[in-house]
Amino acid sequence: EVQLVQSGAEVKKPGESLKISCKGSGYSFTSNWIGWVRQMPGKGLEWMGIIFPGDSDTRYSPSFQGQVTFSADRSVSTAYLHWRSLKASDTARYYCARLGTSGWNYWGQGTLVTVSS
Amino acid sequence: SYELTQPPSVSASPGQTARITCSADALPNQYAYWFQQRPGQAPVMIICKDIERPSGIPERFSGSRSGTTVTLTISGVQAEDEADYYCQSADSSGNWVFGGGTKLTVL
Numbered sequence: 001e002v003q004l005v006q007s008g009a010e011v012k013k014p015g016e017s018l019k020i021s022c023k024g025s026g027y028s029f030t031s032n033w034i035g036w037v038r039q040m041p042g043k044g045l046e047w048m049g050i051i052f053p054g055d056s057d058t059r060y061s062p063s064f065q066g067q068v069t070f071s072a073d074r075s076v077s078t079a080y081l082h083w084r085s086l087k088a089s090d091t092a093r094y095y096c097a098r099l100g101t102s103g104w105n106y107w108g109q110g111t112l113v114t115v116s117s
Numbered sequence: 118s119y120e121l122t123q124p125p126s127v128s129a130s131p132g133q134t135a136r137i138t139c140s141a142d143a144l145p146n147q148y149a150y151w152f153q154q155r156p157g158q159a160p161v162m163i164i165c166k167d168i169e170r171p172s173g174i175p176e177r178f179s180g181s182r183s184g185t186t187v188t189l190t191i192s193g194v195q196a197e198d199e200a201d202y203y204c205q206s207a208d209s210s211g212n213w214v215f216g217g218g219t220k221l222t223v224l
Contacts, residue, residue: 003218044203045160046215047212047214047215050213058212102166102167104162105165107161
């Protein structure tokens with residue numbers, strides 16, 4: 001069974017760094033794109049970008065270019081979303097998803113990130 | 118930038134048909150996908166490649182396309198269908214994007 005399991009909720013202060021994770025199982029982790037999606041409180045879904053764990057090819061949506069970094073560790077079948085310096089406006093729930101032949105058909109449960117002083 | 122436009126809200130009584138549209142200039146060249154998101158839950162893909170229904174999705178959900186507009190139709194709306202619905206597609210550079218989302222209210 002394909003599963004994406006994300007790391008737990010985080011509470012951080014502005015300026016701190018953070019890395020959240022998305023662990024894939026039940027499939028060949030290096031063979032499918034992983035996407036990241038932001039959902040700010042009470043708002044819609046926003047596409048952040050994608051990473052191909054097989055070769056770490058990464059593509060960022062224009063709004064998120066330079067704001068976050070994607071990475072992947074094939075040895076532990078895990079993708080990461082990293083911030084160097086968090087802002088209050090980064091408060092949101094973040095989802096990872098897997099691109100299959102039919103589309104983005106598997107999603108993680110989401111990670112809630114709260115940034116507050 | 119590439120944008121997908123959805124109505125903010127749609128309402129229907131139980132048993133009626135609800136239709137949610139999604140339009141964009143570049144849509145004819147790329148497939149569209151539809152997601153359902155219930156409160157507090159992760160999105161679920163309910164329509165792929167414009168018209169296909171993934172395994173496990175009820176038959177009352179269907180997708181269609183006409184020119185630059187794709188439509189999600191829910192035939193025989195049920196109370197459990199009350200949720201937010203998002204269309205998704207990609208531009209010519211492979212950048213994925215969501216529509217703004219439509220809140221379906223079951224009256």
